[in-house]
Amino acid sequence: MKEKKNETFNGNNVHPGRMAAEKWRARILPIYQSTTFKYSTSEQMGRLFDLEENGYFYTRLANPTNDAVADKIRELEGGAAAMLTSSGQAANFFALFNVCECGSHIVASSAIYGGTFNLIEVTMRKMGITATFVAPDCTEEELNAAFQENTRAVFGETIANPALTVLDIEKFAKAAHAHGVPLIVDNTFPTPVNCRPFEWGADIVTHSTTNTWMDMAQQ
Secondary structure (H helix, E strand, O other): OOOOOOOOOOOOOOOOOOHHHOOOOOOOOOOOOOOOOOOOEEEEEEHHHHOOOOOOOOOOOOOHHHHHHHHHHHHOOOOOOOOOOOOHHHHHHHHHHHOOOOOOOOEOOOOOOOOOOOHHHHHHHHHEEEEEEEOOOOOOOHHHHHOOOOEEEEEEEEEEOOOOOOHHHHHHHHHHHOOOOOOEEEEEOOHHHOOOOOOOOEEEEEOOOOOOOHHHHHH
């Protein structure tokens, strides 16, 4: 007796969204929840892994939705490149630790979010990185006096959370650049709608998008 094949079962039953995705072209980028992505050959996968080719193969390393969101924020800020992290604190940590190491020193505004103060003063100190905090309205002389030979970065918030103190970005950028280090600015509160730190001398800009960005979206 000839076995009857089940013609109704195929790969599209296992991946039911594929046909719709190929047939209908969404005007809004979908939320890609896939953990892995298809690649043509193992050689291509190797090139992707070695960052020799643009593309996706593992969502923890890169994801189309994440890249699209990051690029929108980059465009709003007027930056050269951007990446998403798991949180605003992760963004601040990566921004600082990318230029600092054990034995480095940071100059930071004293009027910053409590979690960020703890990150710099407690967590990073355990990693061998020290910091000097200065008032956001300090004089240029006081600011320059805070620098040390091992200073590797300056950090501040455009508008402090929750003190609402406004940072003189130009003054802090001038001091940072005079000592050959970057100015990192957390622009969460104003967002690029109200202020773009790059235009005032900042070198790296971070955000916590779960705060004011979500409020903006709801409005």
